[in-house]
Amino acid sequence: MSIPEKEKQLIAEFAQYDDWADKYAHLIDLGRKLIKYDENYRNDKYLISGCQSRVWLHAFLDENNKMIMEADSDSEITKGIISLLVWLYSGESPDDILAANENFINEIGLKEHLSPTRSNGLASMLKQIKLYALVFKTKIQQNNNNNG
Amino acid sequence: MSIPEKEKQLIAEFAQYDDWADKYAHLIDLGRKLIKYDENYRNDKYLISGCQSRVWLHAFLDENNKMIMEADSDSEITKGIISLLVWLYSGESPDDILAANENFINEIGLKEHLSPTRSNGLASMLKQIKLYALVFKTKIQQNNNNNG
Amino acid sequence: MEFDIKAIRKDFPALNQNVYNKPLVYLDNAATTQKPQCVIDAITNYYSKQNSNIHRGTHYLSQQSTYAYEETRKNVALFLNADNEKEIIFTKGCTDSINLVASSFGKKFIKKGDEIIISALEHHSNIVPWQILRDDKNAVLKVIPITNNGEIDIYKLNDLITPATKIIAINHVSNSLGTINDIKKIIKIAHSYNIPVLIDGAQAIPHIPVNVKELDCDFYCFSGHKIYAPMGVGVLYAKEKWLEEMPPYQGGGEMIKNVTFDKTIYNELPFKFEAGTPNAGGVIALNEALKYVLNIGYDNIAKQENILLKTATEKLLQHDDIKIIGTPSLKTSIISFVINKMHHYDVGVILDHYGIAVRTGHHCTQPVMDYYNLPGTVRISFAFYNTLEEIDILMFAIDKVKQMLS
Amino acid sequence: MEFDIKAIRKDFPALNQNVYNKPLVYLDNAATTQKPQCVIDAITNYYSKQNSNIHRGTHYLSQQSTYAYEETRKNVALFLNADNEKEIIFTKGCTDSINLVASSFGKKFIKKGDEIIISALEHHSNIVPWQILRDDKNAVLKVIPITNNGEIDIYKLNDLITPATKIIAINHVSNSLGTINDIKKIIKIAHSYNIPVLIDGAQAIPHIPVNVKELDCDFYCFSGHKIYAPMGVGVLYAKEKWLEEMPPYQGGGEMIKNVTFDKTIYNELPFKFEAGTPNAGGVIALNEALKYVLNIGYDNIAKQENILLKTATEKLLQHDDIKIIGTPSLKTSIISFVINKMHHYDVGVILDHYGIAVRTGHHCTQPVMDYYNLPGTVRISFAFYNTLEEIDILMFAIDKVKQMLS
């Protein structure tokens, strides 16, 4: 599935819930299903700043030049949100990740997490993910140049 | 005439004019009648600060322990106002001057000159006059003590 | 005055609104307070009828504005029982007031090796300005520790004071825990060594009548927006003798008497410390806010807020998994708490969806959080316009929070 | 947009009032501008519905306020054509903005013997902060002279620049004479020596579209209240590279990322420079004011103001005894004048009684007055909402003034 297809699926999934409480319950559920975070990466180096809750994020490039992400948070809601991002972007190419935008959050009905408050981590998380993607993209280009 | 009596006379005098323009004309007229200022005292030492126009004020104690004042300004309106103060207070005892207040300005219909703007000199002029009065009062007391 | 909560709530338009289709329950008053209609009207009126640059004009509007601005200064002086209005400086807020003192007092009185004492209970606004000064001057910053119940440990103060101590800066009331500190005692101790004391009164002024003469503090700072006035206005009270000796903080229009390129002669107090066009509209609205508070009366305010504090505390403590952080003997209507295993952010977000505005996080007092080894707390803070019904809504929502997060 | 002066005047409630029973003729716009209803409504609306402390809250009101505040920052960035919104710092006014730069830039980049260049045409707010810095650092303050017609003498700039020159600070438009300075040329010269330039734009922003990218200035400062927004709000534009290198100006809530007593880590831009609770209500109203100006259009504003300037200038010059001070080739709608043998204060007081608000005195530019050897002038300053009829009233009143004072 491409990122836009995944976004559509996510929007449809959340559209089932009319009630904000059910939406949040589902979000929290998704967070709880996130694979266990590798403790080697639970340190300040991987901490995303600008969130009221702590978010650890770690990414690497697999053999197919896709970006793989793992993440965790001490807040259940934040963990739910980061799990959406992991599900959407992990396994995609840096280029595709760089092209993505955060509009789906709005359509899911979690608009309040889009607001530019500093206590809110979403903007910081997306920024960090795109930073990773940019670094990996450059790396891939360099590898290509070296090989070419 | 005591200061309160002079104030009453002043109020009556100005009450003749209904129109502000006539009041100001009279005020300017009074200023122009102020006795010529002694050029020896036209320097920064005698300048009252806090006025948009320049006001020079100089005072001394006469042989009867009355305070005598002379003043000048480069503004005609300010000169008019200071002429009122000179007329009211010059020749009075420091004690009487210290007891006086500025309410008469309001009753004359020149209230706008009472507002505490820094561009407005009235407050500064009164302060300076009272400062003189205080100095002279102390001086008189010392003299009395020395003689007593 | 009789305290009629229904009538009072009508005075505050912002309280009468829905959030997520639920009636707003505003429990974030320590962050900022809502404004009564009379304060809003004062601003509207100012900009509709009086607006003018003050102090500089000979014309009618300017004189009216100047008069109203200077009347406010007189009223603030009365409000704080200052000796005279020259001791009242208008700033843009409490943070600005503290920075002014740290910078100007610091310039004149702090040298290399000198010591500044603050407490572990301070808001960042009463920490960072002193750190900047410390770093500029190579001075030393010392910290009075707090006790486990969240009070400044006054008994440690004597040990910290040395001949190099030049100023002590502490809060009157803690914004994260609500502790009312015994500043009178601290000031007395400090003065026995001839050390001046700055009081950060941001959290005290909306709740406690402040008498600077009785306290004998050297500086007292607060923000308008925390006492029902608009944002962008603050007050610095300072003893005249300090203001006379301190150099100006900012340079600019109207804080000077005479300017040549070689030398500038500064204006007299209080103008020396008010550079640039002041926020006259905001200051004049502050006057209305103070009148409003005095009209309700600090005794009525305390009565209502104590009922709220007591009731909420009791109800929260009925939950085994809720812990209140900070249990000082005297406190204002602030409650910081944590729910076992639940992140403060999650609690805050869910409460928000029930229409309840609380603050979560470190409340700009990271050292306090570090002391309790917490990443943050949930803080509720009452104003006199809050009600017992609102506490019921809060308790209902807390039950829901616990369901959703466990 | 069509320029309908009658409709426009209805937007400004303060214009529609009497003073001393005469219709107010407000010609003191360089001191502060009146506010359109939409700006007043924005404030009222903010305090009635949104009021909340920004950036700190997870709750609805706080998010709404934060959003509106940050939207304003984006719009100001667009308005000035800044690279990004991190380059926009909200302050309390133009004076505050200049002081911020003088203090923070000065701390980092000015050492003993370094030179700062300003001009002889500056407002005190762009003189005194640099004098304070000079005195703190033992630096040197140099002054570009002005020509007899009241322009900065650009040809003298090259002579003043030395390898020790660290910053040049000049105004875009003179508040006492109205001169529009050729700042683009000055910036080019300065940059050819790698010297950064601060522009005091207080008097330009209400009249001239400003494009900081095209100007390539390093700093640009202005006040909200001079562009139809409330008092207590100002803007500092600065190139990101400078803001990154400059230390924070004030310390306090939300300008930090992490606080311990030993070490504080400052927040990222623009927050590093915004300590304390910002004036969110004022900032959000600034957004409305800028929208209002853009909606009228700078071209329409210039057209109307030029007509007023030209007409008033011609009518004043019909008086043999009136002299206009400052005759630069380019100017905004400011006229400073003196009437032979009449004191500016007397003229101002009498005009006031005819309902006409003008400014008299040195206009916070004493060095300019010294240059012309005048104690002060009478200054009229037009906004686009002034009318030709108001000029007629002014001319009528000037005749009266002359009668009364001669």
Ligand SMILES: Cc1ncc(COP(=O)(O)O)c(C=O)c1O
């Ligand atoms: C104790 C305390 N001090 C200082 C401040 C700073 O006040 P302001 O942000 O209004 O400048 C606050 C409020 O945030 C506070 O609670």
Ligand SMILES: Cc1ncc(COP(=O)(O)O)c(C=O)c1O
């Ligand atoms: C040219 C100039 N610079 C700076 C200022 C200072 O602006 P403010 O008083 O709003 O800080 C003014 C206005 O008084 C001005 O005209």
